[in-house]
Amino acid sequence: MAIDRRHFLIGTAMTLASAQASHAFAGVLDDEQFGITSGDLIAACRRPDGTYSVVILSVDGSILRELPLEGRGHDIALNQAGGEAVVFARRPGSFALAFDIHGRREPVLFTTPANRHFYGHGTFSRDGRLLYATEHDNGTRAGVIGVYDASGGYRRIGEFPTYGVGPHEAILLADGKTLAVANGGIETHVEPGMTGREKLNVETMQPSLAFVDSSSGRLISQHMQSDGLHKLSIRHLAQDASGAIWFGCQWEGAAGGTPELIGCAGIDTPLRIIEPADPMGARLAGYIGSVAISGDGRLIAASAPRAGRIVYVDTQRRAIVGETLLMDSCAIIAASEKSFAMTSGMGIVQVDAPDHTHLSTMTFPGRSFDNHVRMII
Structure with missing residues (x-):
């Protein structure tokens, strides 16, 4: 990638903690064939002893592989073509672990610079050579996309702005060039006596969905929440078959005024919150x-873990067409043309369809799966 110096702030090369990584993952790699296949899942979790790991789960309900994490994980970026995954620390963590799904190479533990932290999400470039991660600048409190060389030990080679505060999920669009970035608008800060999760600007939040050129960091377009919805933080993203970007939100206002939480937009199309006939915001x-x-790109699943619900949206009709009830279920991923796999904090992995068809349930006693899951295809 040609780095455009007008938009990138080139960081110094990091020294990877190779000795620490070798110690932490001693014995992980051997000649064992993990038997990992299409349809297996990758998720971060809390183990029965209270420590954390990332696991690969088989479709038959067994743990195929497990790697320890130094703290709680959040989402996983998956390079399907290269067979590599990266699990990110939960905000405001600063570590990430890259590993070959099939165990052919030693895992790589890498970190943000000292004045940055991860927001728990990232995505690979189409060719798998670069990793883009949502991050926080502790100095300016602005959001940035950290750029890491996936072919060179995950050395951090630059960054560009997200054009907002509190970026959460970023996804690479189908064009292979444009990043959609959910700027949550919530300002936090890491300093002595604070966890880095305190919300400092709820009254003045400015959530936005930004479209950014991944090769230059140039802002292509940006859509802001309306003034009346400025406390509706944009968090998670998915692109449908038509190219529209769907987003799920988090309400920071009074519970009695909870609006609807799911909407869509496009590069040239403003934010639109769907309004079901039966209001759902408070129920979620x-x-x-x-x-x-x-x-098939025609259904969106949106999880509401605090309510124990997953709702399904027909993207063409922009209407809610079904739901699944599963306590503390957050992570969700497509399992087929019209079904979804979901995990819960109760150690459950379940596959359901929007028409209330229940396909399977697996239970992993003592484990608590985190907010996101990815599927190997």
């Missing part, structure tokens, strides 16, 4: 934890 407890697109 003001929080969408993850969104996913079905295999």
Whole structure:
């Protein structure tokens, strides 16, 4: 990638903690064939002993592979072509672990610079050579996209702005060039005596959906929430078959005023919140934890873990067409053309369809799966 110096702030090369990584993952790699196949899932979790790991789960209900994490993980970026995954620390963590799905190479532990932290999400370039991660600048409190060389030990080679505060999920669009970035608008800060999760600007939030050129960092377009919805933080994203970007939100206002939480937009199309005939915002407890697109690109699944619900949206009709009830279920991913796999904090992995068809349930006692899951295809 040619780095456009007008938009990138080139960072110094990091020194990877190779000794620490070798110690942490001693014995992970051997000649064992993991038997990982299409349809297996990757998720971060809390283990029965209270420590954290990232696991690969088989479709038959067993754990195929497990790698320890130094803290709680959040989402996973998956390079399907290269067979590599990166799990990010939960905000405001600064570590990420890159690993070959099939165990052919030693895992790589890497970190943000000292004045940055991850927001838990990232995505690979189409060719798999670069990793883009949503990050926080502790100095300016602005959002940035950190750029890492996936072919060179995940050395950080630059960054560009997200054009907002509190970026959460970023996805690479079908054109292979444009990043859609959910700027949540919530300002946080890491300093002594603070966890880095305190919300400092709820009254003045400015959530936005930004479209950014991944090769130059240039802002292509940006859509802001309306003044009346400035406390509706945009968090998670998925692109449907028509190219529209669907988003799930988190309400930071009074519970009595909870609006609808799911909407769509495009590069040249402003934000539109869908308004079901039966209001859902309060019933979803003001929080969408993850969104996913079905295999045929026509259905969106949106999880509401605080309410124990997953709702399904027909992207053409822009209407809610079904729901699944599953306590503390957040992570969700397409399992087929019209079904979804979901995990819960209760150690459950379940596959359902929007028409209330239940396909399978697997239980992993003592484990608590985190907010996101990815599927190997």
